[in-house]
Amino acid sequence: MRRSTLAVQVGVLARRSVVRTLRQPAMVVPSLVFPLILLAINASGLDSATRLPGFPTDSYFQFALAIPFVQGALFSANSAGTNVASDIESGFLNRLALTPLRRVALMMGQLAGILALGLIQAVTFVVIGVAFGSGIAAGVSGALVIIALSLVISLAFGCIGAFVALRTGSGEAVQGVFPLFFAALFLSSMALPRNLIETDWFRTVADWNPVSYMLEAIRSLVISGWDGEALALGFACAGGLALIALVAASSALRTQMVRT
Amino acid sequence: MSRGGFWSVARAVAWRNIHSFFTNPAIAIPALLLPMFFFTAFAGGLSRVDQVPGFDYGAGYTTFIYGFVLLQASTFAGIFTGFSVARDFESGFSRRLFLAAQRHGGIVAGYWLAALTRAIFTVAVITAVALIAGLDVNGNLFDLVGLYALVLLVNAAAMLFGTGIAMRLRTMQAGPAMQVPAFLLLFLAPVWVPYDLLTGWVQTAASFNPITLVLEAGRGFLAGDPTEVLPAFGAVLLLVAVTVLWARGGLHSAERAA
Amino acid sequence: MSEAAIEATDLVRDFKKGPRAVDGIDLRVEAGEVYGFLGPNGAGKSTTVHMLTTLLPPTSGTARVGGHDVVEEGPAVRATIGAALQEAALDPFLTGTEHMKLQTALHGMRRAEAKSRSGELLARVGLTQAADRKVGGYSGGMKRRLDLALALVHEPRILFLDEPTTGLDPQSRSALWDEVQRLASDSGVTVFLTTQYLEEADVLADRIGIIDQGRIVAEGTPAELKAEISRPTLEIIPAEHGELARTREVLARFGEPANSSPKGAAVLLSEGEAQLADVVRALDADGIHLQHLQLHAPTLDDVFLAKTGRSLEGAAEEEAEQPDPEQAAAA
Ligand SMILES: Nc1ncnc2c1ncn2[C@@H]1O[C@H](COP(=O)(O)OP(=O)(O)O)[C@@H](O)[C@H]1O
Ligand SMILES: [Mg+2]
Numbered sequence: 039m040r041r042s043t044l045a046v047q048v049g050v051l052a053r054r055s056v057v058r059t060l061r062q063p064a065m066v067v068p069s070l071v072f073p074l075i076l077l078a079i080n081a082s083g084l085d086s087a088t089r090l091p092g093f094p095t096d097s098y099f100q101f102a103l104a105i106p107f108v109q110g111a112l113f114s115a116n117s118a119g120t121n122v123a124s125d126i127e128s129g130f131l132n133r134l135a136l137t138p139l140r141r142v143a144l145m146m147g148q149l150a151g152i153l154a155l156g157l158i159q160a161v162t163f164v165v166i167g168v169a170f171g172s173g174i175a176a177g178v179s180g181a182l183v184i185i186a187l188s189l190v191i192s193l194a195f196g197c198i199g200a201f202v203a204l205r206t207g208s209g210e211a212v213q214g215v216f217p218l219f220f221a222a223l224f225l226s227s228m229a230l231p232r233n234l235i236e237t238d239w240f241r242t243v244a245d246w247n248p249v250s251y252m253l254e255a256i257r258s259l260v261i262s263g264w265d266g267e268a269l270a271l272g273f274a275c276a277g278g279l280a281l282i283a284l285v286a287a288s289s290a291l292r293t294q295m296v297r298t
Numbered sequence: 299m300s301r302g303g304f305w306s307v308a309r310a311v312a313w314r315n316i317h318s319f320f321t322n323p324a325i326a327i328p329a330l331l332l333p334m335f336f337f338t339a340f341a342g343g344l345s346r347v348d349q350v351p352g353f354d355y356g357a358g359y360t361t362f363i364y365g366f367v368l369l370q371a372s373t374f375a376g377i378f379t380g381f382s383v384a385r386d387f388e389s390g391f392s393r394r395l396f397l398a399a400q401r402h403g404g405i406v407a408g409y410w411l412a413a414l415t416r417a418i419f420t421v422a423v424i425t426a427v428a429l430i431a432g433l434d435v436n437g438n439l440f441d442l443v444g445l446y447a448l449v450l451l452v453n454a455a456a457m458l459f460g461t462g463i464a465m466r467l468r469t470m471q472a473g474p475a476m477q478v479p480a481f482l483l484l485f486l487a488p489v490w491v492p493y494d495l496l497t498g499w500v501q502t503a504a505s506f507n508p509i510t511l512v513l514e515a516g517r518g519f520l521a522g523d524p525t526e527v528l529p530a531f532g533a534v535l536l537l538v539a540v541t542v543l544w545a546r547g548g549l550h551s552a553e554r555a556a
Numbered sequence: 557m558s559e560a561a562i563e564a565t566d567l568v569r570d571f572k573k574g575p576r577a578v579d580g581i582d583l584r585v586e587a588g589e590v591y592g593f594l595g596p597n598g599a600g601k602s603t604t605v606h607m608l609t610t611l612l613p614p615t616s617g618t619a620r621v622g623g624h625d626v627v628e629e630g631p632a633v634r635a636t637i638g639a640a641l642q643e644a645a646l647d648p649f650l651t652g653t654e655h656m657k658l659q660t661a662l663h664g665m666r667r668a669e670a671k672s673r674s675g676e677l678l679a680r681v682g683l684t685q686a687a688d689r690k691v692g693g694y695s696g697g698m699k700r701r702l703d704l705a706l707a708l709v710h711e712p713r714i715l716f717l718d719e720p721t722t723g724l725d726p727q728s729r730s731a732l733w734d735e736v737q738r739l740a741s742d743s744g745v746t747v748f749l750t751t752q753y754l755e756e757a758d759v760l761a762d763r764i765g766i767i768d769q770g771r772i773v774a775e776g777t778p779a780e781l782k783a784e785i786s787r788p789t790l791e792i793i794p795a796e797h798g799e800l801a802r803t804r805e806v807l808a809r810f811g812e813p814a815n816s817s818p819k820g821a822a823v824l825l826s827e828g829e830a831q832l833a834d835v836v837r838a839l840d841a842d843g844i845h846l847q848h849l850q851l852h853a854p855t856l857d858d859v860f861l862a863k864t865g866r867s868l869e870g871a872a873e874e875e876a877e878q879p880d881p882e883q884a885a886a887a
Contacts, residue, residue, distance in 0.1 A: 082500035129645030137662035224339035240342035298630035
């Protein structure tokens with residue numbers, strides 16, 4: 039019998055991960071709907087904040103449009119974590135471990151599922167943003183960069199979700215981490231530009247919070263066009279977080295799948 | 299059956315519910331964390347918003363947000379009690395309760411006492427945190443009595459609404475059906491800025507939302523400058539009346555199923 | 557002596573939080589044999605299977621499966637074995653066919669080969685009709701059968717089945733038994749099967765190892781094990797109560813008296829079931845008419861009781877009554 043190649047393994051596992059995600063509307067729909075509801079409420083409820091001196095745009099909708107991309111990624115973390123945890127809890131991981139499967143293929147297959155969900159989210163949010171009148175200052179290529187960045191962000195949070203699942207083997211633990219992610223989103227420059235945050239400790243937290251830079255990179259493309267520094271910071275934060283989470287998840291997988 | 303029967307059922311239900319609230323961190327902690335989280339994120343992150351031209355509130359942004367978080371906390375103390383009702387149906391506890399108790403209204407009254415206790419506890423904790431964070435209360439004793447009366451009436455309405463749903467659906471799956479309307483009602487209101495600074499569809503929604511009146515009256519009490527007192531009490535009493543009927547319908551539906 | 561299909565020497569597994577789950581197991585299963593690993597819940601069956609299938613490294617001891625060391629040659633062991641583990645781990649959101657596709661692809665089968673093999677296996681376990689339905693809607697028996705089909709994809713020579721029928725209804729149970737018997741007899745597959753049910757081990761296994769608290773307490777063919785413990789008891793109820801004393805006298809010629817119901821007499825047959833005909837002839841010769849005759853075969857439970865001092869959980873009734881697996885699982 040032939041040994042399956044890495045490409046084949048990644049291919050079938052990616053397919054499974056995507057199919058499995060898309061067949062759970064309860065995972066896909068809220069990840070699209072909740073960020074959009076929050077956006078709609080925010081945009082209209084906080085529109086007057088644009089009248090603050092120094093606010094970068096006169097449309098709060100345009101300012102807040104960056105939020106769904108990150109918030110959607112938090113849902114990716116949840117769904118990736120839940121999927122991995124249920125594979126462990128059900129023993130599906132053992133079934134896979136009994137085949138000539140390579141761990142790296144398993145990891146990459148899982149990431150494909152995260153990216154598929156991330157892509158659906160990012161495209162939806164871009165389309166909604168444009169349809170409801172927020173131009174994208176950096177144009178069509180800017181929109182593509184937004185989608186690319188938000189995929190990296192999805193990957194970062196998705197890997198954190200997978201890490202928690204692999205580390206604990208428990209879906210409840212994944213659910214328990216979810217509120218922490220939301221805290222990370224809220225304690226960032228989500229609602230106001232950092233220079234307009236008045237409370238000192240809050241501004242300090244936002245300064246150190248990588249989510250701030252992810253939001254600001256997307257925001258720069260939407261509001262002002264190409265801003266090399268903002269993009270570099272955004273991609274560095276998202277990419278760095280993704281890398282750390284990926285390494286952590288891979289090492290947790292090694293412990294979880296101890297086959298000889 | 300005497301009124302004693304009614305209240306002894308209520309006391310038993312309330313005691314069980316309160317006991318599990320205070321002994322089960324998985325129930326108590328989210329109930330505390332959510333309002334605490336909103337308070338921190340809004341009062342801390344958005345305080346510059348009070349410098350928007352036309353933002354006219356005398357007691358400061360922390361107090362402005364405290365007014366909202368009070369309502370949010372008491373609403374969810376009620377909604378989470380609705381969750382407990384659903385849990386009691388799932389565990390089969392309610393079935394025994396319905397068979398044992400003569401006066402089923404006492405069951406609802408018991409859940410109300412539990413929701414009230416949970417609201418008072420949550421509000422007390424939030425208030426302590428807010429005081430540390432620089433809450434500025436200008437209202438006098440009468441204003442504060444008015445404020446907390448409003449808050450606790452909203453709690454009762456939320457609890458009755460949640461219980462009505464829980465008794466009809468009798469499953470924990472009903473959670474979102476209680477939570478989502480509550481969230482929408484709370485956030486389609488002048489949460490971050492006064493009503494006059496709202497724009498677009500949220501302003502339209504807020505103009506129909508009874509919570510807008512309650513929020514404005516509550517903030518007026520906090521600032522020592524009562525406004526919209528009668529409309530707010532009128533709105534909240536109407537809410538209570540409607541949800542009493544809603545919960546009564548739920549009780550009948552549960553009785554038919556028991 | 558040729559190499560055994562499965563061979564374990566002093567296999568031990570400790571868990572950090574918890575007991576010594578497997579406490580020095582020695583095993584030898586010959587090629588083509590069906591080996592029944594019988595023990596109550598928590599005895600250490602699954603832990604043993606996990607070690608033999610390379611999913612869990614042993615704390616100490618060695619094991620060779622299909623001629624390969626489970627610690628040193630994991631990939632070679634996995635290529636030789638198929639396993640249906642206790643959880644019947646399937647993805648509820650995938651169909652039976654999709655499971656097959658995943659499994660065949662991971663085993664490196666070409667598409668055409670994979671397709672025909674999947675079709676053949678699904679037909680074999682009776683899932684052709686349900687192949688394109690999502691597994692979430694399968695019954696417990698269907699899941700077990702799919703699990704078995706998946707384990708057979710790469711034509712393993714050695715098959716591990718961890719409690720394959722726990723929780724199944726009697727029909728599904730016997731369907732699975734048929735399939736296991738067919739595999740062993742037609743394809744010569746070595747089967748290592750764990751179970752909590754005496755009856756299952758008795759029906760399927762060529763040889764049985766009884767495990768309790770991580771140790772093998774008895775081993776042998778079902779007949780050997782039963783014979784080792786006790787001989788069968790014969791109970792006779794005469795048609796007329798007055799004949800009871802004479803019945804006792806006749807029975808006494810065949811062995812020691814045993815406990816019986818008040819209306820009857822019983823004897824522990826000294827030379828086993830073969831004496832049955834002689835007993836009946838002797839009674840007939842004495843003109844004693846029978847109302848009722850019952851042979852109580854010794855059960856594996858007797859073996860378990862004798863070896864451990866405890867009764868095997870949920871299976872304490874007489875074997876004739878055939879404990880319902882659902883009830884046994886719930887007990
Ligand atoms: N991962 C684990 N961590 C700690 N203890 C375990 C673990 N797996 C099994 N055990 C313990 O080891 C013992 C044997 O378990 P197991 O092999 O699953 O028994 P069986 O399959 O015979 O029911 C049990 O006491 C069980 O609680
Ligand atoms: Mg087991």
